[in-house]
Amino acid sequence: MFTSVDDVSARLAGTGYLASPAVATTVFLADRLGKPLLVEGPAGVGKTELAKAVAEVAGARLVRLQCYEGVDEARALYEWNHAKQLLRISAGRDESWDETRTDIFSEEFLLTRPLLTAIRGDDPKVLLIDETDKADVEVEGLLLEVLSDFQVTVPELGTITATRRPFVVLTSNASRELSEALRRRCLFLHIGFPDEELERRIVRLKVPAIDEALAASVVRVIGALRAMDLRKVPSVAETIDWARTLLALGADTLDENVVRDSLGVILKHQEDVLKAAAKLDLDAV
Amino acid sequence: MTAATEVAARLTGFVAALRSHGVRIGTGETVDAARAVAELGFADRELLREGLAATLLHTTDQRKVFDAVFDLYFPRGVGTPDAGPADRDALRDRLARALAADDGAMLGRLAIEAVDGFGGYGSSPGSDGWSSYQTLDRLRPQTLLARVRDSVRAQGRGAGFDDRLLEDEIRRRIEAFRGLVAAEARRRVAERRGRDEIARRAVAPTADRVDFLYAGKAQLAELRRTVQPLARKLATRLAARRRRAARGTIDLRRTLRGSLSTGGVPVRPVLRRRRPARPELVLLCDVSGSVSGFSDFTMLLVQALHDQFSKVRVFAFVNRIDEVTGLLVHGRADPEGLGARISAEATLTGWHGSSDYGVALGEFAERYGDAVGPRTTVFVLGDARTNMSDPNLAAVRQITERARRVHWLNPEPRAQWGTGDSAAPAYAELVEMHECRTARQLSALVGGLLPV
Numbered sequence: 163m164f165t166s167v168d169d170v171s172a173r174l175a176g177t178g179y180l181a182s183p184a185v186a187t188t189v190f191l192a193d194r195l196g197k198p199l200l201v202e203g204p205a206g207v208g209k210t211e212l213a214k215a216v217a218e219v220a221g222a223r224l225v226r227l228q229c230y231e232g233v234d235e236a237r238a239l240y241e242w243n244h245a246k247q248l249l250r251i252s253a254g255r256d257e258s259w260d261e262t263r264t265d266i267f268s269e270e271f272l273l274t275r276p277l278l279t280a281i282r283g284d285d286p287k288v289l290l291i292d293e294t295d296k297a298d299v300e301v302e303g304l305l306l307e308v309l310s311d312f313q314v315t316v317p318e319l320g321t322i323t324a325t326r327r328p329f330v331v332l333t334s335n336a337s338r339e340l341s342e343a344l345r346r347r348c349l350f351l352h353i354g355f356p357d358e359e360l361e362r363r364i365v366r367l368k369v370p371a372i373d374e375a376l377a378a379s380v381v382r383v384i385g386a387l388r389a390m391d392l393r394k395v396p397s398v399a400e401t402i403d404w405a406r407t408l409l410a411l412g413a414d415t416l417d418e419n420v421v422r423d424s425l426g427v428i429l430k431h432q433e434d435v436l437k438a439a440a441k442l443d444l445d446a447v
Numbered sequence: 448m449t450a451a452t453e454v455a456a457r458l459t460g461f462v463a464a465l466r467s468h469g470v471r472i473g474t475g476e477t478v479d480a481a482r483a484v485a486e487l488g489f490a491d492r493e494l495l496r497e498g499l500a501a502t503l504l505h506t507t508d509q510r511k512v513f514d515a516v517f518d519l520y521f522p523r524g525v526g527t528p529d530a531g532p533a534d535r536d537a538l539r540d541r542l543a544r545a546l547a548a549d550d551g552a553m554l555g556r557l558a559i560e561a562v563d564g565f566g567g568y569g570s571s572p573g574s575d576g577w578s579s580y581q582t583l584d585r586l587r588p589q590t591l592l593a594r595v596r597d598s599v600r601a602q603g604r605g606a607g608f609d610d611r612l613l614e615d616e617i618r619r620r621i622e623a624f625r626g627l628v629a630a631e632a633r634r635r636v637a638e639r640r641g642r643d644e645i646a647r648r649a650v651a652p653t654a655d656r657v658d659f660l661y662a663g664k665a666q667l668a669e670l671r672r673t674v675q676p677l678a679r680k681l682a683t684r685l686a687a688r689r690r691r692a693a694r695g696t697i698d699l700r701r702t703l704r705g706s707l708s709t710g711g712v713p714v715r716p717v718l719r720r721r722r723p724a725r726p727e728l729v730l731l732c733d734v735s736g737s738v739s740g741f742s743d744f745t746m747l748l749v750q751a752l753h754d755q756f757s758k759v760r761v762f763a764f765v766n767r768i769d770e771v772t773g774l775l776v777h778g779r780a781d782p783e784g785l786g787a788r789i790s791a792e793a794t795l796t797g798w799h800g801s802s803d804y805g806v807a808l809g810e811f812a813e814r815y816g817d818a819v820g821p822r823t824t825v826f827v828l829g830d831a832r833t834n835m836s837d838p839n840l841a842a843v844r845q846i847t848e849r850a851r852r853v854h855w856l857n858p859e860p861r862a863q864w865g866t867g868d869s870a871a872p873a874y875a876e877l878v879e880m881h882e883c884r885t886a887r888q889l890s891a892l893v894g895g896l897l898p899v
Contacts, residue, residue, distance in 0.1 A: 167487070167494055183868070187497040194486050195479060195502075202507055299687075336507070338683045345505040346473060352507045358549075379609050386612045389619060391668075416608040443611055 163193045163220055163329070179208065179215035180364050182357075186353040189216060198309045198330035200294075200348035205335060206399030207353045213290040213331040220329065222286035227276035228298035235304060239314060241273045267318040277308050278316075280328040287328040294344075297332040302344050305332075309347045356398065358385060364398060369405040379416045380405050381422050387428065387438055396428040418444055461520040464643060465503065469656060476503050495521060508653050508673070508831060518630045519637045523555065535585065538564065542588060546595045546620050547602075554620075558627035561586055566632050576639065579625075579632035586628075588621050593644060655886040659741035659858045660830075667740050670886055671747060674720075677890050678751030684894055685752075724899075727758040727822050729850075731811060733829030734789055735765045735802040741858040742828045744886070748893065750775045760818050766803035768811045769793035802825045803868065805839030812842040821848045823899070827855040827878070831864070832873040838870040843877050854896050855884040 164170045172185040181189070182368075189212070192199040199208045217224040227238055247266040255263070274282065280289035292303070308314060332348060334340060345359035356364065358381055365377045380401060388395045396404075407427045413420045422444045429435045439442075462477050483498040496517055502545050505511055538561060545553040566582035595617050595827075600610070655673060657666045698719040706713040730749055732742040746761060753759055763771045771793050790796070818823060825846060831838075847853045857864065857871060861882045864871035874880060 167491075183493055184497040184500075187494050188501040191483050191486060191498055191501055195482055233810070339680050342471070345477065349479075349501040350504050350506070351501055352510065382609050382612055382616070386615060389615065416610065420820070421608065 164190050166190070172221045174215050177215045177218045178367060179211055180360060181212075182356055182360055183352075185212065185351065185353060188349055192349050192350060193329065195349070196327055198332060198348045199367065200332045200334065200340075200345065201351045201353060202334050202336055204355075204395070204397050205355035206397030207355065208398060209333040209353055210290065210292055212353070213288055213292075213333070216329060217288035217290075218290065220286055222288045222329065223428045224288050224290060225276050225280040225328070226290045228292045229294055229301065231296055231298065233297050233301055234367070235301075237275055237426050238301060238304060239275050240278045240316060241275065242267070243273050247271050269319070272316070272319070277304070278314050278322070280330075281294075281308070281312055281314055281322060281324040284326050286326065289328040289330045291330070291332040293335065294332045295336060295338040295340060299341070299397060302341050304349065306343055355388060355395075358382070359419065361385075361398065361401060365401060365405050368402045371409055372405050373414070376408065376415060377405065378415075380408065382427065383416065383421065386442070390438060390441055392429065392434040392437065393431045394429070394434065400428045404433060455481065457520060458484065460643060461516065462501075462503065464516050464520065465509075465513065468652065470504070470509050470512065472503055479480070479503075492521060492523065497732050509656065512550070512653055515630065515633070519634060519642055519702070522634045523559070523631075523636075535565070539586065539591065541595050542586070542624070543591050543598065546588075546591060546617060546624070547598045549620060554624050555627055558624060558631050561628055562635060564633045566628075566635070574759070577632045577635035579629040582628050582632065583625055588624055592617055592621065614672075655890070658884050659744065660738065662740050662883070666745070670740075670744055673886055674744070674747045674751055677886065678748055681748075681752060681890065681894050681897070685897060719891075726756055726824060727820070728756050728760070728897075729818055729825045730759070730761045731768070731808070731825065731827045732761065732763045732827075733765070733802055734763045734795065735800075737802075737829050737832070738828075738858055741883075745828050745856070745889065746775060748889070752893075752897075760815075762811060762815065762818075763789050763793055763795055764802070764807035764811070765795040766799065766801065766806050767795055768807045768815070769795055770815065800834065801834045801835050804829065804833045804874075805837040805842070808842040809839045812845045816845070816849070819846055821849075821851055823850045825850045825853040826896075827853065827874075828858075829855075829861045830857055830869065831855070831874050831880075832868050833870045835868045840871050840873060840877060843874060847878055852896075853878040854892075855880040856889070856892065857881065858884055860884060 164173070167183070167186050167190045170190045171181050171183075174181045174186065174189070188199060191197075201212060203209055211264070214224060214228075216222075227233075250266050251272070254265075276289065276291075280287050294302075294305075309330060312327050313321055315321045355361070361381045361384070362377050365372060365380060366374070369377075384396050384401045404424065404427050407417075407424050408420065411420065411424065421442065424440065425435050425438060425444075429438060457893060458481055460476065462472050462480070466472055479502040480499050481504045484495065487494050487498045487603065489495060496514070499517065500510065500513055504510060538557065541553075542557050542561075545557055562577055562579065562582050565585040566577045566579065568576060568578055568581060592614065596613055599613060599617075655670075657670060696719050698717045701717040702713050702715070705715055705717055728749065734742050742763070749759060749761065753779060759772065760770065761766050761772045761775055771789050774788055774792060844854075855874060855878045857880055859869070859871070859882070863869065864875070864880075871880060881892050883892055
């Protein structure tokens with residue numbers, strides 16, 4: 163899919179995703195080694211966006227499995243279309259039992275869910291398993307089979323093996339410890355906060371109307387906030403929100419009043435706001 | 448040795464060093480790493496670093512150890528740079544310029560030159576080496592702050608609002624430079640003494656393996672940052688356990704009664720519902736100087752688990768005991784000031800400042816005895832060093848009789864229990880005592896011991 167790490171960076175940038183060297187290297191390796199990519203990191207640094215960008219670059223279909231507590235095999239893998247099966251049975255009352263039975267467990271009545279969808283077919287696909295840590299432990303066991311051999315067993319149909327492996331991205335916010343077995347099957351990538359220069363470029367790309375100096379100031383203040391010991395430090399998504407807010411407020415430069423009034427956009431806890439205001443020498447909020 | 452075997456040897460040595468630091472790496476990962484090396488080549492060191500990290504690591508907190516070991520096994524340069532005799536003032540000038548421009552590559556080069564010029568000590572082979580402490584002591588990068596600040600201001604950058612951020616930014620850059628110097632000195636020493644030994648000894652352990660009793664200030668701060676994810680992890684584990692435990696056995700009477708409507712055929716088994724347990728937690732924390740890092744940390748963890756329990760009460764003691772639950776209210780807790788606030792606002796010491804378990808536990812049994820009931824699990828946190836005073840076993844017995852369970856977490860290694868003024872063996876006969884020296888041990892213990 164890619165010829166070199168630089169190629170990854172350039173082509174991801176073409177879709178509007180600016181990748182750090184770490185991200186580009188890992189994506190390149192995941193493609194070359196044919197292994198799933200486990201992406202961890204704080205919320206709002208672009209884990210899901212990465213999968214979307216890769217899909218766009220590869221001209222692949224994005225198949226997404228959003229995990230949540232209680233997601234099960236039927237939601238992740240496949241289901242039988244019971245209603246249609248019943249219709250089929252009642253439509254063919256004259257048939258012998260054997261004919262009926264073999265019929266209703268055929269592909270026609272199979273509802274493929276994300277994992278099976280990603281394995282079947284010859285078109286290129288990117289499988290995004292989002293917020294893997296939210297799913298129950300049993301689902302992880304299911305993923306093990308899919309991710310190591312890229313195959314799924316449907317009792318009535320037999321084992322379905324991928325003819326073309328999808329590019330797999332798993333994301334996690336580390337709210338639950340994923341099993342060692344699952345981690346072993348994946349390349350591991352931690353996306354942290356970007357460095358100043360990269361973040362400036364991201365802001366300029368996402369908010370084109372902002373001028374260079376203001377973007378630089380925004381990134382510097384965000385950097386200072388991240389160095390404080392806050393309950394929830396601002397992430398890239400908040401940086402962009404803030405840049406947009408500043409534009410909307412018509413601010414050309416940062417000053418005390420503007421920062422004080424818009425601190426709520428970047429900080430989500432009142433105690434954080436108070437702490438930041440004190441450290442930045444803002445007057446009482 | 449051919450190039451290929453040399454790469455393989457370097458890689459396996461690297462993996463072995465990581466393993467000795469508790470990073471679990473299987474053979475499969477090593478093979479993947481070798482494939483990554485083949486794909487990426489050695490031309491770009493940072494790409495190589497990221498590639499190896501992606502294939503060998505599994506969690507974020509392993510990264511710090513990884514970076515330090517990587518610097519040893521895949522050094523930026525080999526040997527000494529060929530530079531003339533070092534001139535301290537000239538180097539400081541260049542350092543100031545690099546700091547002002549935030550030029551990372553230049554800072555890296557300067558770190559190498561600095562260690563080369565000022566870090567060497569000793570002259571006879573065997574007793575010589577390289578010291579980052581000595582380098583930094585001679586170079587004093589921290590005194591450059593004002594100069595760098597002024598030069599940035601003189602260039603007209605950082606005017607306006609950002610100006611107030613400048614000093615902190617420069618401080619962070621200087622801190623980063625100190626890290627570079629330390630890495631370079633380690634590399635030099637490693638070259639001299641053999642890489643494997645240095646990798647084993649000179650690389651700091653991951654935060655969850657730091658010994659509570661010997662953790663420095665920076666390490667404690669890092670430990671505190673691990674509290675939130677740790678608490679969440681434990682909370683999900685508890686929730687899962689609770690969900691499983693909620694399913695009870697079959698209620699025969701109600702199943703039979705339900706079967707009347709289906710002609711005596713028990714179609715729907717009725718499960719007996721467990722009455723939801725409402726576990727209560729009482730924490731008794733020794734907060735005297737010797738173990739304060741440990742109890743601070745544990746209190747934070749329990750506070751973060753607050754919503755899992757119907758009632759949590761925390762008591763702190765040195766030689767008198769006082770309730771500090773109010774100081775730990777969520778949102779108010781500022782981890783840095785916690786210890787100071789507790790000692791400022793609670794009465795913990797009588798006429799002397801050293802810990803006295805006997806008096807404190809006796810006072811607890813007497814004054815707060817009603818805090819402990821049949822649903823209460825009690826955790827005692829401390830090293831059980833009573834300064835030769837009476838351990839007051841009667842008070843402990845009294846607490847164990849009233850509580851559902853009592854656990855004692857001791858941050859000292861098991862081998863030291865009972866040495867000197869430690870009353871640990873005596874207490875351990877009455878309550879379960881567990882060794883708990885690192886965050887990793889603590890999370891395993893807390894996860895296993897907490898009532899569902």
